[in-house]
Amino acid sequence: MVLFRRILGEVLRTARMQRGLTLREVSADARVSLGYISEIERGQKEASSELLASLCSALDLPLSDVLREVSDAVAVEELAQGLRRVESVEATPISSARTSAGDVVASAA
Numbered sequence: 001m002v003l004f005r006r007i008l009g010e011v012l013r014t015a016r017m018q019r020g021l022t023l024r025e026v027s028a029d030a031r032v033s034l035g036y037i038s039e040i041e042r043g044q045k046e047a048s049s050e051l052l053a054s055l056c057s058a059l060d061l062p063l064s065d066v067l068r069e070v071s072d073a074v075a076v077e078e079l080a081q082g083l084r085r086v087e088s089v090e091a092t093p094i095s096s097a098r099t100s101a102g103d104v105v106a107s108a109a
């Protein structure tokens with residue numbers, strides 16, 4: 001099973017370390033406890049959208065970049081675990097809608 005919180009933590013820790021920042025510095029700037037950030041980086045706690053935005057701001061990193069990197073890492077893990085097929089298709093805009101049963105239906109335009 002691919003855990004989003006574990007991969008998110010790895011991405012955040014890598015970004016922090018690449019910037020040469022300590023947990024204490026990020027904690028002060030993001031106004032989030034050092035222990036909580038540490039738990040997020042270790043994949044033990046889920047980050048709310050507000051907390052994630054605050055961490056991204058403290059790291060001077062666009063939220064979209066973090067989410068893109070997490071998404072790419074999730075896809076790689078899914079491939080490694082055989083949860084996803086590799087298909088070569090042209091990039092096509094996709095729209096999705098929920099059915100009354102809650103299933104997501106996607107269609108290419």
